Amino acid sequence: xxxxxxxxxxxxxxxxxxxxxxxxxxxxxxxxxxxxxxxxxxxxxxxxxxxxxxxxxxxxxxxxxxxxxxxxxxxxxxxxxxxxxxxxxxxxxxxxxxxxxxxxxxxxxxxxxxxxxxxxxxxxx
Amino acid sequence: xxxxxxxxxxxxxxxxxxxxxxxxxxxxxxxxxxxxxxxxxxxxxxxxxxxxxxxxxxxxxxxxxxxxxxxxxxxxxxxxxxxxxxxxxxxxxxxxxxxxxxxxxxxxxxxxxxxxxxxxxxxxxxxxxxxxxxxxxxxxxxxxxxxxxxxxxxxxxxxxxxxxxxxxxxxxxxxxxxxxxxxxxxxxxxxxxxxxxxxxxxxxxxxxxxxxxxxxxxxxxxxxxxxxxxxxxxxxxxxxxxxxxxxxxxxxxxxxxxxxxxxxxxxxxxxxxxxxxxxxxxxxxxxxxxxxxxxxxxxxxxxxxxxxxxxxxxxxxxxxxxxxxxxxxxxxxxxxxxxxxxxxxxxxxxxxxxxxxxxxxxxxxxxxxxxxxxxxxxxxxxxxxxxxxxxxxxxxxxxxxxxxxxxxxxxxxxxxxxxxxxxxxxxxxxxxxxxxxxxxxxxxxxxxxxxxxxxxxxxxxxxxxxxxxxxxxxxxxxxxxxxxxxxxxxxxxxxxxxxxxxxxxxxxxxxxxxxxxxxxxxxxxxxxxxxxxxxxxxxxxxxxxxxxxxxxxxxxxxxxxxxxxxxxxxxxxxxxxxxxxxxxxxxxxxxxxxxxxxxxxxxxxxxxxxxxxxxxxxxxxxxxxxxxxxxxxxxxxxxxxxxxxxxxxxxxxxxxxxxxxxxxxxxxxxxxxxxxxxxxxxxxxxxxxxxxxxxxxxxxxxxxxxxxxxxxxxxxxxxxxxxxxxxxxxxxxxxxxxxxxxxxxxxxxxxxxxxxxxxxxxxxxxxxxxxxxxxxxxxxxxxxxxxxxxxxxxxxxxxxxxxxxxxxxxxxxxxxxxxxxxxxxxxxxxxxxxxxxxxxxxxxxxxxxxxxxxxxxxxxxxxxxxxxxxx
Numbered sequence: 001x002x003x004x005x006x007x008x009x010x011x012x013x014x015x016x017x018x019x020x021x022x023x024x025x026x027x028x029x030x031x032x033x034x035x036x037x038x039x040x041x042x043x044x045x046x047x048x049x050x051x052x053x054x055x056x057x058x059x060x061x062x063x064x065x066x067x068x069x070x071x072x073x074x075x076x077x078x079x080x081x082x083x084x085x086x087x088x089x090x091x092x093x094x095x096x097x098x099x100x101x102x103x104x105x106x107x108x109x110x111x112x113x114x115x116x117x118x119x120x121x122x123x124x125x
Numbered sequence: 126x127x128x129x130x131x132x133x134x135x136x137x138x139x140x141x142x143x144x145x146x147x148x149x150x151x152x153x154x155x156x157x158x159x160x161x162x163x164x165x166x167x168x169x170x171x172x173x174x175x176x177x178x179x180x181x182x183x184x185x186x187x188x189x190x191x192x193x194x195x196x197x198x199x200x201x202x203x204x205x206x207x208x209x210x211x212x213x214x215x216x217x218x219x220x221x222x223x224x225x226x227x228x229x230x231x232x233x234x235x236x237x238x239x240x241x242x243x244x245x246x247x248x249x250x251x252x253x254x255x256x257x258x259x260x261x262x263x264x265x266x267x268x269x270x271x272x273x274x275x276x277x278x279x280x281x282x283x284x285x286x287x288x289x290x291x292x293x294x295x296x297x298x299x300x301x302x303x304x305x306x307x308x309x310x311x312x313x314x315x316x317x318x319x320x321x322x323x324x325x326x327x328x329x330x331x332x333x334x335x336x337x338x339x340x341x342x343x344x345x346x347x348x349x350x351x352x353x354x355x356x357x358x359x360x361x362x363x364x365x366x367x368x369x370x371x372x373x374x375x376x377x378x379x380x381x382x383x384x385x386x387x388x389x390x391x392x393x394x395x396x397x398x399x400x401x402x403x404x405x406x407x408x409x410x411x412x413x414x415x416x417x418x419x420x421x422x423x424x425x426x427x428x429x430x431x432x433x434x435x436x437x438x439x440x441x442x443x444x445x446x447x448x449x450x451x452x453x454x455x456x457x458x459x460x461x462x463x464x465x466x467x468x469x470x471x472x473x474x475x476x477x478x479x480x481x482x483x484x485x486x487x488x489x490x491x492x493x494x495x496x497x498x499x500x501x502x503x504x505x506x507x508x509x510x511x512x513x514x515x516x517x518x519x520x521x522x523x524x525x526x527x528x529x530x531x532x533x534x535x536x537x538x539x540x541x542x543x544x545x546x547x548x549x550x551x552x553x554x555x556x557x558x559x560x561x562x563x564x565x566x567x568x569x570x571x572x573x574x575x576x577x578x579x580x581x582x583x584x585x586x587x588x589x590x591x592x593x594x595x596x597x598x599x600x601x602x603x604x605x606x607x608x609x610x611x612x613x614x615x616x617x618x619x620x621x622x623x624x625x626x627x628x629x630x631x632x633x634x635x636x637x638x639x640x641x642x643x644x645x646x647x648x649x650x651x652x653x654x655x656x657x658x659x660x661x662x663x664x665x666x667x668x669x670x671x672x673x674x675x676x677x678x679x680x681x682x683x684x685x686x687x688x689x690x691x692x693x694x695x696x697x698x699x700x701x702x703x704x705x706x707x708x709x710x711x712x713x714x715x716x717x718x719x720x721x722x723x724x725x726x727x728x729x730x731x732x733x734x735x736x737x738x739x740x741x742x743x744x745x746x747x748x749x750x751x752x753x754x755x756x757x758x759x760x761x762x763x764x765x766x767x768x769x770x771x772x773x774x775x776x777x778x779x780x781x782x783x784x785x786x787x788x789x790x791x792x793x794x795x796x797x798x799x800x801x802x803x804x805x806x807x808x809x810x811x812x813x814x815x816x817x818x819x820x821x822x823x824x825x826x827x828x829x830x831x832x833x834x835x836x837x838x839x840x841x842x843x844x845x846x847x848x849x850x851x852x853x854x855x856x857x858x859x860x861x862x863x864x865x866x867x868x869x870x871x872x873x874x875x876x877x878x879x880x881x882x883x884x885x886x887x888x889x890x891x892x893x894x895x896x897x898x899x900x901x902x903x904x905x906x907x908x909x910x911x912x913x914x915x916x917x918x919x920x921x922x923x924x925x926x927x928x929x930x931x932x933x934x935x936x937x938x939x940x941x942x943x944x945x946x947x948x949x950x951x952x953x954x955x956x957x958x959x960x961x962x963x964x965x966x967x968x969x970x971x972x973x974x975x976x977x978x979x980x981x982x983x984x985x986x987x988x989x990x991x992x993x994x995x996x
Contacts, residue, residue: 005944012525018532025541057305057521086524089575093769103769108564111535120766121853 037061167319174312248293609645
C-alpha cells in the first residue's frame with residue numbers, strides 16, 4: 001500500500017507543524033501544509049493528496065470558502081476533506097457536515113490519535 | 126341624629142298641618158262674603174228707599190206750593206176779570222187751570238190713596254163747584270155783567286167753597302205728609318234691620334276669623350317651637366358635619382400627599398408601569414413607560430394592550446391577539462412574566478422588552494385590572510450578545526494555542542521524538558493532563574454560556590427515560606470500573622419530552638461526580654420515577670456526602686465542597702452549573718440532599734411528554750439508520766463517529782438487553798462487543814434464532830477471534846478488532862450499503878457454504894429457511910438478489926415467486942434459481958421475477974454459483990447507476 005499523502009491547511013504555523021509531525025510519526029504519512037485557503041487549493045491541485053485537513057476559521061479565505069473552491073475544481077472535487085475546528089458544539093458540527101465534508105475533528109486534537117481519527121472518518125483500513 | 130329618623134319627624138309634622146280643619150276656614154270665608162253681600166244689599170236698599178222718599182217729599186212740597194199758587198192765580202184771575210172785565214184774565218185762567226189739574230193729579234199719584242182722601246175731604250167737590258162758579262163769572266164778564274160776575278165771586282157761597290177747598294187741600298196735604306212719614310219710618314226700619322243683620326253677621330264672621338286666627342296662631346306657635354327644636358338639631362348636626370368635614374379635609378390632604386408620593390414614585394420609576402383595565406385596555410402609563418413606548422396614554426386610547434404595543438412578532442409579521450398566550454393569560458387574570466419579547470412603538474420601531482403583569486384585586490378579591498411592569502432590554506441584550514460573542518471568541522482563541530501546546534506535549538510525552546528522562550516524562554504527563562483539564566474548562570464555559578444565553582435551542586423530542594439512563598451508565602462504566610465503584614440501574618419507564626443528548630449529559634455529569642466522590646467498593650445507584658407531570662431522576666452515592674450548608678450552593682459555578690476537589694478530581698467546577706442550566710432550560714428542577722446513611726443524592730426533574738406528542742411512531746420514524754451497540758467499555762468516540770455519519774445509536778449493556786432491544790428497536794445493524802468470557806456465541810445464536818432479528822447484520826468486536834470462529838462465520842456479517850476504532854466500525858457498517866443477497870435454503874450446511882463464499886466477495890448475505898420467512902424478509906428489507914431453492918418446507922419456490930410478484934417492486938428483484946431440479950421452459954416462465962437465471966446444483970460448481978451471483982449483481986448495480994444517470 002502506497003504511503004498516504006495528506007494536505008493540512010491551517011493559518012497557525014504551530015498547529016501545522018504539530019499536525020504534520022504527528023501524522024508523520026504515528027503513520028508515516030506524507031504531509032504537506034499550506035497556511036491559507038488560496039495556497040491550499042493551489043497545492044491540492046498540484047499534489048492531489050489522499051485527504052485534506054482544513055481549518056475552519058482562517059483570515060482571508062476561511063474553511064467553507066476553501067472547501068467550495070476545492071469542490072469546484074474537477075481535479076480536487078473528489079478529494080475527501082476533513083474540517084479541523086475549535087468549534088466543538090454539536091450544532092456547529094452538523095452545520096459543517098452539511099457543507100459536504102467527510103468529517104469534523106475537534107481542536108485541540110490528541111497528536112497520538114489524530115491519524116486514527118482520520119482513518120475512522122475516511123474508513124481507511 | 127340619623128337622617129332616617131329626621132325624615133320620619135318631617136312626615137309627622139306634615140300630618141299635623143294636614144289635620145287643621147280647612148272646612149272651618151272655608152265656612153269663615155263664605156260667611157265673610159255673605160256678610161259683605163248683605164251689608165251691601167241692606168245699604169243699597171235703605172239708600173234707595175230714602176232717596177225715593179226724599180224725592181217724593183220734595184216733589185209733593187213743590188206740588189203743594191204750586192197748587193196753592195195756581196189756586197191763588199186762578200182765583201185772582203177770575204176776580205180780576207170780574208173787576209176789570211178784561212177777557213185776557215180769562216185766557217190766563219184757562220192757561221193755568223190745566224196746570225193746576227195736572228199738579229193735583231201728580232200729587233195724588235205720588236201718594237197712594239190720595240184720591241180717596243181727597244174724596245173724603247171733599248176737596249174735589251169743592252173744586253168742581255168753584256170751577257163752575259168761576260166759569261159762570263167769566264160768562265157774565267163776557268156778557269158785560271161785571272157786577273154780577275163780581276157778586277158771584279164775592280158771594281159767601283164762593284167763599285165757603287173756597288174755604289172748603291183750602292181746608293180740604295190742607296187736610297190732603299197733611300194726610301199725604303203723614304203717609305210719607307210712615308213710609309219714611311218703614312224705610313228706616315228696613316235699613317236698621319238689614320244693618321243689624323249685617324252687623325250680626327259681621328260679628329259672627331269676625332268671631333270665626335278670631336277662632337281661625339287663634340288656631341293658626343296656636344299652630345304657628347307649635348311650628349315655631351318645632352322650628353326652634355329643628356334649628357337646634359340642625360346646629361348640632363352642623364357641628365358634627367363641621368367635625369366630619371375637618372376629618373375629611375385631613376383625609377383628603379393625606380390622600381393628596383399619598384397620591385403625590387405615588388405619582389412621584391411612578392414618575393421616577395425607571396421601569397415602564399402600565400395600568401390595564403378589565404377590558405385589557407391601558408388606563409395608566411407612567412413617564413418611563415411612555416418614553417419606552419414612544420407614546421402617551423392618549424395614543425393608546427381605545428386599543429387593547431395587545432393591539433397597542435404587541436400586535437406583531439419580532440420579525441414584523443402580525444400577531445393575532447387570539448394567538449398571544451400572555452394576553453390570554455392576562456385576560457384570565459393570571460400573573461405573567463416574559464423574559465424576552467418585543468413591543469412596538471408608535472413610530473413603527475420595535476423595542477425588546479422584559480415584562481411582567483400582575484392582577485390588581487380589591488380587598489374582596491375581585492379583579493380591578495392588572496399592572497404591567499416592563500423594561501427596555503436593548504442594552505442588556507446587546508451586552509448579552511457581546512458577552513456571548515466574547516466567550517465564544519475567547520474560547521476559540523484559547524483553543525488555538527492550546528491545540529499547539531497539547532499537540533507538542535503529546536508528541537513529546539509519547540516518546541516518538543526520542544527518549545525522555547523519567548522525571549521529565551512525569552512533568553510532561555502533568556502538562557498534558559492539565560492542558561486537557563484547561564480544554565475541558567473552556568468547553569464547559571462555552572457550553573454553560575450557550576445554554577444560559579438560550580442561544581442554543583434544546584433539540585426537544587420524545588425521550589425514553591430508561592434509554593437515557595442506560596446510555597448514561599454506559600458512558601461512565603469504565604470510569605466506575607477504574608474507581609472500583611459498582612453502578613446500579615433501577616429500571617424505570619417514562620416517556621419524557623426533552624433533549625436526550627442534554628439529559629444524558631446531565632446524568633453523565635452527576636454519575637461522574639458520584640463516582641469521583643465514592644470510595645471503592647461502594648455503589649452508585651441511578652433510579653427514576655414518574656411524579657405527577659415530571660419524571661424524577663435520582664443519582665445516589667455512598668460517598669462522603671455534601672455538607673448541609675453546601676446543599677444549596679453546590680450548583681453555583683466553581684463551587685466545590687473542598688477547595689482541592691477541582692485539582693484532585695479533574696473537574697472543571699462547572700459540571701453542576703451546567704446540569705442546573707440544562708434542567709432549568711427543560712423547565713425542571715435540580716437539588717441535592719443527604720443520602721441515608723451516607724453520601725448524597727442528586728435529583729432532577731424533566732417534564733413528561735404530553736401523550737399525544739409521544740406516539741410510538743414518532744420515536745421509530747427516525748429517518749436515519751439505527752445501530753444497536755452492545756459493549757462494556759464505552760468510548761464516546763465510537764458513538765460520535767457513528768452519529769457523525771448519520772447513524773442513530775441505541776446502547777445495550779447486557780446480553781439480555783441486547784436481545785430484547787434488538788427485537789424492539791429492529792436496528793439496521795448490531796455491533797456486538799464479545800468479551801473474553803465468551804457469551805458472544807450465545808447472543809449471536811439467540812439473535813439468529815429469533816425471527817425478528819435473524820437477518821439483522823451483526824458486527825462482532827473482539828479482542829481475539831474465538832476458537833469456534835467457524836461456527837460464527839455464517840451468522841456474523843463482519844468482524845472488528847478491539848480496541849474499537851471508528852474507521853473499522855464504519856468500514857464494517859459499509860456493508861449496509863453493500864448489495865445484500867437473500868439465500869433461501871433449507872439445508873443449513875449448504876446455506877453456510879454459500880453465504881461464506883459470497884461474504885468472500887464482500888457481499889452481505891441474508892438467510893431464510895422457509896418461503897414465508899423469505900417473503901416476510903423481502904417485505905422488510907428489499908434484497909438486491911434472491912438465491913432460491915425450489916424445495917422448501919412450507920411453500921415451494923413457485924408459490925414464493927408468485928407471492929413476491931404481487932408487489933410491483935419485489936416482482937422486479939433479480940433471482941437466481943439454484944435448485945437440484947432441472948426446470949423446464951414452461952416452469953421457468955412461472956419462476957421469473959426480475960432478471961432471472963437458473964443453475965442446477967449438481968451441474969454447477971461453487972465457483973459457477975459465485976460467478977452467476979456476481980454477474981447478476983453487476984447487472985443490477987449497472988442498471989441502478991444508469992437509472993440514476995437517466996434521472
